[in-house]
Amino acid sequence: MSQKCKSESERPWGHYEVLTQKPGYKVKTLTVLPEGELSLQRHAHRNEHWYIVSGKGIVTKNGSEIRVLVGDSVDIPVNEEHRIKNIDNENLVFIEIAQGGYLGEDDIVRLEDKYGRE
Template sequence: MSMETDTRPWGYYTVLNDEKDHKVKKIVVSPQGRLSLQRHQKRSEHWYVIQGEAIITLNENKITKLPGEYVDIPCGTIHRVENRGDKDLVFIEIQTGSYFGEDDIERLEDDYGRK
């Protein structure tokens, strides 16, 4: 089974499992990279940190998660992850909900000019 890897300006992700009721990704954020500030209307996410230090924005709050720690992101929550370190940040993302397409990303702010 081949796994789909998609490159982004902040790093890349690999889809590990894509089912009707969930999707699992391995996400790698390059040093000093960060994802867009975003939210989803049709899915919740669970992030489990494997390597590095994740600085996570959840609505107005910023929290730090280290390897072995996790955060749950309910549907509709504004969120972002950033890597302020000098090594790759690696985490596993488990999506649950009714739809897992990339067009369910509502970008509120993006360092790379994406809409």
């Protein structure tokens, strides 16, 4: 019997679960609680594709705001400033596909964070 490679991680804004990871890509599901938001951040080694599966949010990309609903997707190139905020009273859930040569969680440069993380 094979072991599942899923792993969950709690965050102040909600949690994420790694669904699969192979050389060059990682797939996660992220759940952002009502009024929660990820830090304004960028990545030096990966791009990301987000697909909204439930809830409503605002994505900030390089200073522009984009409203996202179920079925919407957003592409985030390497080094582009970005964040997502839940603007609904239900959880915002999205699938993230990260692609690049390095996919570690330490490839995050936080520019702003309402939870005080660096």
